[in-house]
Amino acid sequence: MPAISRPTSKDVAQEAGVSQSTVSLVLGGKWTGRVSPATARSVRDAAERLGYRPNQAARNLRLGTTRTVLLMVPTLTAPFFGPVYTGAARVAARHGFGVVVSTWPDDAEGPAESPFGSDEAIDGVLASSIAADALGRFRETPAVMLDSGPGGGVPTVDFGVADGMRAIAGHLGALGHRRFGHVAAGVDQWTFRARAEALAGTVAALPGGVLSRDTCAIDVTSAKDAALRLLTAPGPPTVLVCDDDLIAAGAYKAARALGLDVPGDLSITGFDDVLLATALEPELTTVRLPAEELGAQGMTALLDLLAGERPEPRVLPGELVVRESTAPPGEGGDKGRRV
Amino acid sequence: MPAISRPTSKDVAQEAGVSQSTVSLVLGGKWTGRVSPATARSVRDAAERLGYRPNQAARNLRLGTTRTVLLMVPTLTAPFFGPVYTGAARVAARHGFGVVVSTWPDDAEGPAESPFGSDEAIDGVLASSIAADALGRFRETPAVMLDSGPGGGVPTVDFGVADGMRAIAGHLGALGHRRFGHVAAGVDQWTFRARAEALAGTVAALPGGVLSRDTCAIDVTSAKDAALRLLTAPGPPTVLVCDDDLIAAGAYKAARALGLDVPGDLSITGFDDVLLATALEPELTTVRLPAEELGAQGMTALLDLLAGERPEPRVLPGELVVRESTAPPGEGGDKGRRV
DNA sequence: CTGAAAGCGCTTACAG
């Protein structure tokens, strides 16, 4: 029950002294060569005067569209996806589109149990952090893949994670580190495979470089356990390269549990640069991934696709952010240890 | 462009051998006494067979609704609002509603510059963490206030923050603390006023209880500075009660900067229980606020309101979560200090 | 250059 009934295109037509068709043509931007400039101007003035806003429901009904886009993400709880949604919703709103969110139905229950209205009618989908061939029933729907790697015959927007990881490894190598431990996310996604590969490559190219690896779930406790295993193995690493900031938080805990000072005894790096990175002590050296930009660029690409264009693949570079959790190896000795 | 044109109510009518009206009546749940049970059954079977889903655009046009609800929050960057949105969107989707998000236009620019489509047509608004009299142009729109305190003549859903704060202060008092420092959010919201009041009341009731207070923005750096001021004043507190978890992270930094062990030399508490709380070392004693539940209950209330009911005010209790950041005062002495 | 008309898919009086 809207407070006051809004003006319709009919009202605008009457106010401007023209027909509804003319109003639609002018306001829809399809008037050049079909309506005189003077008439167009008076229609626009009338619309402005009345505060006219087209009724989307009527528009959608007529056009057979929904002006709704579905954003699918692996999980809602990771701090990473909030900004992705924000970015996507911001550009969507600018074009009169809404965004609904759904998680990938790997929760065993299957699509039917998906908490959100994923079976509602949509015009397109933004699929984040998933393999292109997992699109499933959205195969038929215009789609853009986010953070899922190139290929798959679908437009993509990705982060330059390999470059980001090389920047981290390079920074660490320059500091003098040779013994690397990789606390890897045990999640089968392109982004983590790319990180692992880039790290392995860079360490292998380093004279005397050695890399050990352990895998964990993306939560603090699991990460701490994995870090502990790496740190207590013979010939332990002098740096723990973590697949994301949350995992790095777990690595901090492992370090403290072993009485290791960060970065004196052990350097630690993250990935993503979420809020947590500066809340930790010492503040975390990490790679900033422009998550909001990912959502925004993804939505832009999807809108282009819907308009019949063929958007080019895009790569958003990450940025190495050096803070206080990295230092030359062994510098700290035992002085920073706590009992 | 949907892959295949979806079946309409006309198709269902034909399949069931009845009229479109009957289909609408049956599927709309308004058939009792107007359609025979046998007919109703056959309509439902036909709809099922065809996989019929009503066209929302047509429905909205006919009914004059939008099936869209606006969620307004103070800021999108705080980790607290993600779950609120999730909870709201979950119950909204169950009723065929969408949720759009907008932030309060305190960004100087005013409503016109609001990033989201806040001037799009909506059926109702969920207003979070704001004074009821700040509803502005949504005064006319059905609204539910979230986390904004009771009163204002609008249905409300709130957290039991006063009780939560009393639980924290009680826990601390039982541990033996008497000198309290309050690192308060310098934000004029009901929830923070309620926290301050509850803390002051509980400390005042404690024999020998004394309370100092300093104010900060809700970010780590500002919180660290405020904590530092409290800690370096004469007769410093033995515990820092922080208005939220992020502020507590700042307090941790202040403690480390001063060489104070947590909780040996100084206890610290937070509020909210976001992800950060367990990522910190030591893990944070805090009050868990059911943010997702706030969104869900708020949306339920709004849907009730839209259905013509008058939802009762609701209060969602917080839960004290005791972790490792609190201990009896002075226990640590100087042993935990770092140089 | 402009207008009259059809129709998108619903829901709801209204008539029977």
Added chain:
DNA sequence: CTGAAAGCGCTTACAG
């Protein structure tokens, strides 16, 4: 108990 018809507000051939 059931159906024919109107109309929500748009956009787009079509006619002039």
